[in-house]
Amino acid sequence: MKNPELVGPNRRALLLVIVGIALSLILLRMPLYSFDACVYTKKSPNTFVGDEKYQNVRAEVEGVAEEYRAQGFACEIGEEVLERVNSKGETTSLITFTVTERLAKSPLSLLGMGFASSWVLGLMLALLGLALVCALAGSVGGMDLVHFRLDKRRAFLRGAAAAALLAALLLVPVFILMNNYAFSRQIGLYTQGLLDAGKDAMYAKMDRLLFEGRMGDGIEKALGGLRAGHSGLLWMLVPAMLLSLLAAVQLRHGSIRSSALKAALYFFVVVVCVITLYPYYVMTITAFRSNAETLDMYFLHLFPTKWIWSNLADIIHRGVPRYLLNSLLVAGGATVLAMLCGIPAAYAMARMSFKGKKAFLGFVIMSQMFSPVVLLIGISQLMNTLHLNDSVLGLMLINAAFNQAFAIWLLRGTFVSISPEMEQAALIDGCGTVGALTRVLIPMAAPGIVTALIFVFINAWNEYTIATVLISTAANRPITVGITQFSSFNMIEWQYLFAASLVATIPVVILFMSIEKHLTSGLTSGGVKG
């Protein structure tokens, strides 16, 4: 279906793609990065403002500045007066003259300079170019096609343009972050002697970027007082590329309204995912840092400067395997016990009618209401009486009991949803009730049972409060309590804390993801069906 009315909107969308890309390029060409580099310092002691020595030094400094100006750099002379009364009661004065070069660089000038961000910039430019080519190639000769009538090649090209623009857009904050880190932090670390690796290479790159390589050995001094910053205008790259992106999406999918909604949808999803993953990212990278690095903000960067894999080996010697084993025993034992007690109960609830069924249901719901925390004192008293405090077995029993309600809940829901006919047939064939349950119902209800099983396991694995109260011997601690040994009042060994946390978290998160789908339906249906 050819539709001449579509030529207008399509042409406008293509134009907007081009305009957005052009705007981005213009922004990248603008001198948005400013560097204040101190190129010359002269300290003049026993000098007072206005006296003869002052005049001489001042003239000398101005000469230097003039030299720089002659080379085409904007220079400023600064002076700082430090007056002090010495032990003899005389006033002395120290005047520091500085010649500061104010340099403005465009983001584009970083290209090919060898900085980490140069590569990002290169990639960004390549993506923009690719988007432009794809958008043009996908439109030529197809301006009058409605979006769902596009042939495969054009649809792919327009989609690729949108994808490339999205990728370029996502690179913008990465680029800005990398530059800020490099110019404002990394160089400071080098000049203050806090960091050594890669120092000379970095100095050479900066010399090339700022002074066209003419500083040579003086570069360290020049970078000493470097103040770098970027204009807020740099962030305008985001709306510029967003404009292109939206237009590209319109080109591919039709109306701008729906594509804007779609963009908002993806934006929301990405924001939610980024916020959700942020703590896990922090946990992961901190687990592989050195202790000094975890405690210094200025060392922090996207990744550890050096991956310390030995942190993992270190926690092995700090009892972590033992704690993991305890957790496994507690959670595994609690799960088995909760299932052994829960499956028959759920079976009776689902398949049999008897007096007091409602009362039992109420009993189960009520017991679901109480986390063991509010009953801590009672529980510790009970465990004392049973001689089970400070034991893995005691912890296992408590976890089984407090997860009983939920297990019955989930299992009953699963059993109810399975037709009883098969079991009845099995009974008629001479199977006992137990046989009907184990041979017929349990295999059929396997997904629901696995869900309940994993859920109880995870709950018990993650339990912390009861364990802190009941367990006093280090060897009996589960992992949730075990990790707290890395954070004492005066020193927190974050790298070990998070390495152990990481080991404790990964398996449960994977388990949980496997049951997510079944769990939610079980949760609510169990609750609603009562």
Next chain:
Amino acid sequence: MNSPLNRHKWEPYVWLLPSILLIAVFVVFPILIVFKLSFSEISKAGVIGGYIGFQNYKDAVSLPAFKTVMLNTFWWVLSVVGISTLLGFIIALVFNQKFHGRKIARAILVFPWATSLVIQASVWNYIIKYEYGSLNSVLLNLGIIKQAINWRSSYQIEFIWECGVGIFVTVPFVAFCVLSGLQSIDGSLYEAATVDGAGFWSKLFRITLPMVRPSLTVSTVLNIIYVFNSFPIVYTMTKGAPANKTDTMITYLYMLSFYERRKGPATALSVIGFLILCACAGIYMVTVMRKEEEQ
């Protein structure tokens, strides 16, 4: 139901017995112990004396921190449950749409639900550290702030952070509950509404909300209970400091009984907390039962 499974009158009770035993010994028995202790004299060393009436309750109510702690608990439950229900609902609405990578996004959303609270609280503790926290570092490197910000400059702000972490860990649960409710809605309802000219908002209020209300009720009631009972977040982040100003009831009663060794008032507080939970449970039961009658 009269199935051939019912061969003996007593048979169902045999099936229930293990479960009843387990719950009775490890859930009901501690409840009774706490009730009994709350009316008994308990020395600092933990020796249990005779009946002293309501003395423990009087002591508990007259504790200097009692009012603060109760207020904190109220705000803690209200803000965490309220805001996470709202956010969870919105997230569920969005995640129910069709988009590329929906499976991945949902898998990511599971993370906070599956992770131990101690671990999450520790990570957030690290993130908001003033001197070397990750949040300051990221913002500095992005150039959004020029100087490190002290994220925990006062106990009120620390308490807000605790609520924030509480919300962070609670949202996924709500979102998944609502999602399961949303999936059960018949798509033809929306089509019919669209034909009738209903807009986004009227569809939201006339179809979506009534249909997911059962899921929302369940998740809200369960959340009230979970959040009320939540211990690790507050304990890990501030330990109730300074002077119990950020304590909730649960952390306070832990401190009271296991640090300050004042088991008497602590048991009284336990009973008060227990009764509050009972009230919530009662409301929940009534709603569930009523729904059953409606069906």
